[in-house]
Amino acid sequence: METDDVEKYEKEKRGMICAVNYVSVRNGYEDEFEEAVISLCKATDRMPGFLGSKLLKVNGISAIGSGIPGDLRNAEIKPTKYIMLTYWESKEAHETSHKNEVFVNAFKQMPVYLTKIPYEEYCEILR
Numbered sequence: 001m002e003t004d005d006v007e008k009y010e011k012e013k014r015g016m017i018c019a020v021n022y023v024s025v026r027n028g029y030e031d032e033f034e035e036a037v038i039s040l041c042k043a044t045d046r047m048p049g050f051l052g053s054k055l056l057k058v059n060g061i062s063a064i065g066s067g068i069p070g071d072l073r074n075a076e077i078k079p080t081k082y083i084m085l086t087y088w089e090s091k092e093a094h095e096t097s098h099k100n101e102v103f104v105n106a107f108k109q110m111p112v113y114l115t116k117i118p119y120e121e122y123c124e125i126l127r
Contacts, residue, residue: 049093
């Protein structure tokens with residue numbers, strides 16, 4: 001797709017953003033973390049503007065994508081890294097959810113599993 005085409009591209013259906021959280025989990029706490037994320041997503045399910053979520057576990061490194069030579073597809077990544085994706089109708093809906101008591105209580109469980117505070121970015125869904 002040419003650069004000019006990107007500017008003309010219309011989103012399918014309605015607008016949507018994705019909040020992307022980069023998370024590193026303490027060794028040995030992966031199962032507990034994954035269970036806590038399931039609870040957090042269940043708490044988020046009924047919030048206005050929430051459209052869904054995904055949890056991705058990093059399980060290797062692409063040599064060509066990273067520029068690191070060798071076969072690292074099955075390299076063990078420690079601490080274990082995850083990418084949490086949540087989809088929202090708007091940034092405002094996302095920010096409002098973070099003030100909800102149910103969400104706050106579910107999120108308070110997370111730090112015990114993490115090696116550092118999550119880093120979050122917004123991404124606009126183009127398609």
